[in-house]
Amino acid sequence: MIIKIPNPFNFQARKTFLPQIKANPAGEELILDFEGVTTLDSAALGMLLMAREQTKDTSSRVSLINCNDSVKQILEVAQFHMLFKIS
């Protein structure tokens, strides 16, 4: 399943993001599309960690795609390349 991430990605996105994650069908890869996202905060980073745990039983990995350079920098500071597939 592909989920489009809103910009800015922050606490406001929670209401739509978390139900979307839970709806990911079993066995399907979860792909989070960061196209157009320029800002994300620690609330969003926390949501990503929870999304990863939420889908662990059903999906082998969570991919973050279309990340721009500033998003990649934040993810690098957070060391999320250890936990997600980032492109």
Next chain:
Amino acid sequence: MSIKLVQLPEQYRLGHKYIDGQHEILFQLFKELSEYCKDTEYDIELEIILLSLKTYVDTHFRYEENLMESLGYINIETHKLEHSKLEKQVVEKFDKFSTLSNKDEMMVFALDLKGFLMHWLLEHIAETDRTFCETLN
């Protein structure tokens, strides 16, 4: 680009972009735990928050340890020992979590774990991480 520090108390900021940013995320997860305890209809399960916290504590500790290693930090073994002691305690607490049967017990557990981890982390940041970061500057 650095992670904006919102949850991490001012006096615990060490001036290292990566370490501060990762501590901020840990504090963000503590906030999730407190929110869960305030609201029984919270939108995420307790187990998911706890697992996220455990995963990220591991990730963060490995980052610090790799950094210390690459810099030949003299106190690395003592620092690593503190990390591994905490990790062991977290595993023990998680074993207890799987025996809980109702929501009230889970709430008590969540608040207790949050208190324990936050207290540990703040002391660790103030002493052990600060000492390490001071050698970096």
